Amino acid sequence: MKNFKYDIPTKVHFGKGKISVLGKEVSALGKSVLFVYGGSSIKKNGIYDQVMKQLDSMNVIELSGVEPNPKIESARKGAQLCRENNIDVVLAVGGGSVIDCSKLIAAAASYEGDAWDLVLDTSKIGNVLPIVSVLTLSATGSEMDGFAVISNMETNDKLGMGSYKLKPTVSILDPEYTYTVSAYQTAAGTADIMSHILESYxxxxxxxxxxxxxxxxxxxxxxxxxxxxxEEPENYEARANLMWASSLAINGLISYGTDEGWTVHPMEHELSAYYDITHGVGLALLTPHWMEYVLSEDTVDKFVEYGVNVWNIDSSLEKYSIAKEAIEKTADYFRKMGIPMTLHEVGIGEENLEIMAENASKRGAKYGYVSLSKEDVLKIYKSAL
Amino acid sequence: MKNFKYDIPTKVHFGKGKISVLGKEVSALGKSVLFVYGGSSIKKNGIYDQVMKQLDSMNVIELSGVEPNPKIESARKGAQLCRENNIDVVLAVGGGSVIDCSKLIAAAASYEGDAWDLVLDTSKIGNVLPIVSVLTLSATGSEMDGFAVISNMETNDKLGMGSYKLKPTVSILDPEYTYTVSAYQTAAGTADIMSHILESYxxxxxxxxxxxxxxxxxxxxxxxxxxxxxEEPENYEARANLMWASSLAINGLISYGTDEGWTVHPMEHELSAYYDITHGVGLALLTPHWMEYVLSEDTVDKFVEYGVNVWNIDSSLEKYSIAKEAIEKTADYFRKMGIPMTLHEVGIGEENLEIMAENASKRGAKYGYVSLSKEDVLKIYKSAL
Known part of the structure; x- marks a missing residue:
């Protein structure tokens, strides 16, 4: 086990009706709130009203319209609203995109230059406003980690940033808030969680x-x-376990003490930077191809562990059989959840593979579990066409 | 899954040589330190010198001689030293007993009455000095939780107390610091960790x-x-995994969302209150008898889960066979570690069983996984003779 520093400061209120603590938690942090959210879904399902009721004694400024794969423009707008309104707390109500965008807003509020600078160089992050999140989608784990991924469509950049200062102060996780998440987004979110775990594992x-x-x-x-x-969108046990898994998958618990090297995420970030596809879908479709590519005498034992302990494959089988069956089962599971498993199905052709492979390698895949050059990534992309 | 609030504020520095951060962490909390430890072992193995080197720019007051199953007198003495010397931080260097005692010292320092009042009624806890721990024994998990167990030998009371305020601010966990722990104490510590997990599970x-x-x-x-x-006291991997398990077993991670009801601990506390035996040994020897006693149609499915998932017992066997084999394997494992598995072997006879059973029931066993009356506890004690 490697040395590590465990430091997870986020307080989580988990369960049915936990929105009831929001007012108290937010007002302990200040009087003026920037309430950040995405589209109209939180108005339809009543979450918007529940949040506003909790904030009734506060000065609330809204920033709506934060998009999936959140764009730098939204963060810039949010930071400006913070400055103009002397915001004390940034409240993110939504999934990972809204929370990620809110993190950059909270950091950029007190930064004099352009918010994108902070994405490119986190050492420039100074004071960060406290961040409170109310989660509505189990996927990215942003509710309990210090990461954010921001897209700049002008430059086709989708970049991750990480800082201890970006960890939310409080997160409210009510599994019932995910009952209305569509089958497709549930599948993509689950694939996202699984990918985070696999990148660490x-x-x-x-x-x-x-x-x-x-x-x-x-x-x-x-x-x-x-x-x-x-299959049962209102199954509380299922929604609760997925929601808690999303946080624990990436808050450090399973990576402290290891030497994780993330590979599929940098490969996927290029897909959604160029094509704005759903992140979890991109991860799911690349994962089995990445696994097949990195399976070797060096890595086969880890795949055996994965196959036996996760997929209950008979440990007495030959090791490569176990490994290959584990990879197949992984792909089958994603397919069974309804995820399109080829690049063509999500509208991606050969046109940008070269440049995406180059970026993916230098932005992370080179430092992955198995180091991947541009050529390696290109082969993986092509096998996924 | 039940609703819960996750809140684990303790920062952990884990790994070889992590004592190097002690000076910085302690000095961030104040200038005057009460350095609490047990016997002379930390002087023999060099930990004392390493700690003192880290504290060289600080005002250090020492309290040594804290005993296993820490006594109220030590806490009283520590609290007085804090008041006399304007202590800012309580530094515990040792195992659970030293850390538990330090927690009560930190709470009693600013309390005007007797420290024992706080054990009896935690609502009286006011300001608590920050607590820093350097762990030398993997067992109680006190390094990352808000509990302390204090003994009052005059009244034969050994009582647990719990408060969020008692959670250490920082804990330093260097697995190498446990290389010199004896085989017997390693066994008892491991049994203690296992018991914490079982009480939650x-x-x-x-x-x-x-x-x-x-x-x-x-x-x-x-x-x-x-x-x-x-078998290999200097096996880093073994010491590291046990040490991290000791913290995670009881910091809330596995109990948040469940309705845990601890039973074996209240039964054991009576044994060590009356006979001052090693806590982990008492837990180990009671555990299989408790399991046999509570095994019933109501609980057998949980025992099957335990047998299959933990002990790899063939899931196709009849459910009571699985349950009984799981209990046997539990007892065998404790025995294999060299733990005495009867009350007689640790010097306990029938003389106090009645009063101990009465106390154990009312102090917790009544509210356990299966509620145990005085008569139930008495039967369990007798089966363990």
């Missing part, structure tokens, strides 16, 4: 036994409940 | 799937590494 550090068993526990959670939530 | 809340899989992960960790650490 496939590491080369021996002896991080607890972390590995925890990662397997979370993967089994997604496998058990992903399909269940799709 | 045996609950009646359906649908806390993540928590159950995490609990099983931690149990498997103890089973894999307990014996290994006994």
């Amino acid at each position: 496939f590491h080369k550090e021996d002896g991080a036994y607890i972390q590995d068993r925890f990662a397997e526990s979370l993967l089994k959670t997604c496998i058990k409940y992903g399909i269940m939530a799709i | 045996f609950h009646k809340e359906d649908g806390a799937y993540i928590q159950d899989r995490f609990a099983e992960s931690l149990l498997k960790t103890c089973i894999k590494y307990g014996i290994m650490a006994i």
Whole structure:
């Protein structure tokens, strides 16, 4: 096990009706709130009204219209609203996109230059306003981590940024708030959670036994409940386990002490930077191809562990058989959830593969579990066409 | 899954050489430190010198001699030292007993009455000095939770107390610091960790799937590494996994969302209140008898889950066979670690069983996973003779 520093300051209120603590938590942090959200869905399902009721004694400024794969323009607008209105707290109500955008807003509010500077260089982050989130989609884990991913469509950049300062102060996780999430978004969200776990789980550090068993526990959670939530959208147990898995998958718990090297995320970020596809879908369709590509004498034992412990494959089988079956089962599960599993199906052709492969390699895949050059990434993209 | 509030503020520095951050962490909290420890072992193994080197620019007052099953007198003495010396931070260097005692010291320092009042009624806890711990024994998990257990030998009371305010601010966990822990104490510590996990794991809340899989992960960790650490005291991987398991077993992670009802702990506290035996040993020897006693049509499914997922017992066997084999394997494992598994072996006879059973029931066992009356506890004690 590697040395690590465990530091997860986010307080989580989890369960039915937990919106009831929002007013108290937000007012403890200040008087003026920037209420950030996406489209009209929170108005339709009543969450907007519940939030506003909690904030009735506060000065509330709204920023709506934050898009999936949140754009730098939204963050710029939010930061300006913070400055103009002396905002004390940024309240994100939505999924990972809204929370990610809110994180950059909270950091950019007190930054004199352009918000994009902070994405490019997190060392420029100074004071960050406290961030409170109310989660409506189980997927990115942004509600309990210090990461944000922001897109700049002018430059076709979709970049991740990470800082301790970006961790939310408080997050409210009510599984019932995800009852109205569509089957497609539930599938994509579950795939996103699974990808986060897999990126941590496939590491080369021996002896991080607890972390590995925890990662397997979370993967089994997604496998058990992903399909269940799709088939029974109002199954509380399924929604609750997926929601808590989304936070624990990426808050550090399963990666502390390992030497994780994320690979599929940088490959996917290029897809959604160029084509604005759903992040979880991009991750799901690339994952089996990435697995096949990196399977080798060096990595096969990890795949065996994955196959036996997560997919219950007979451990007495030959090791490559186990590995390949595990990869197949992974792809089958994504397919069963209804995720399109080829690039063509999501409208991506060969036109940008070269430049995307180059970016993906230098922006992370080069430092992954198995280091991937531009050529490696290109082969993976092509196998996924 | 039940509603819960997740709030684990303790920052953990985990790994080899992490004592190097102690000076910085402590000095961020104040200038005057009460340095609390037990016997002379930290002087023999060099930890005392390493700690003092980190504190060289600070005003350090020492309180040594804190005993296993820490006594109220030590806490009183510590609280007085805090008042006399305007202490800002309480630094606990040791195992759970030292940390527990330090927690009460930190709370009693600003309390005008007797420290024992706070054990009896935690609502009287006001300001608590920040607590920093350096762990030297993997067992109680006190380094990352808000609990303390204090003994009053005059009244034969050994009572637990819990408050959010008692959670350490910072804990330093260096697995190498446990290399010199004896085989016996390693076994007792591992049994203590396993008991914490089992107390959480045996609950009646359906649908806390993540928590159950995490609990099983931690149990498997103890089973894999307990014996290994006994046989190879300087096996870093074993010591590291046990140390991290000790914190995660009781910091809330596996109990949030469940309806845990601890039973074996209140039964054991009476044993060590009357006979001052090693806590982990008392837990280990009672556990299989408790399991046998509460096994019934109501609970058998949980025992099956335990047997199959933790002990890899064939799931196609008849359910009571699985349950009984799981209980046997639990007892065998404790025995294999060298733990005395009868009350007689640790010097306990029938003389106080009645009064101990009465106390155990009213102080917790009545509210346990299966509610236990005085008569129930008495039967369990007798079966353990």
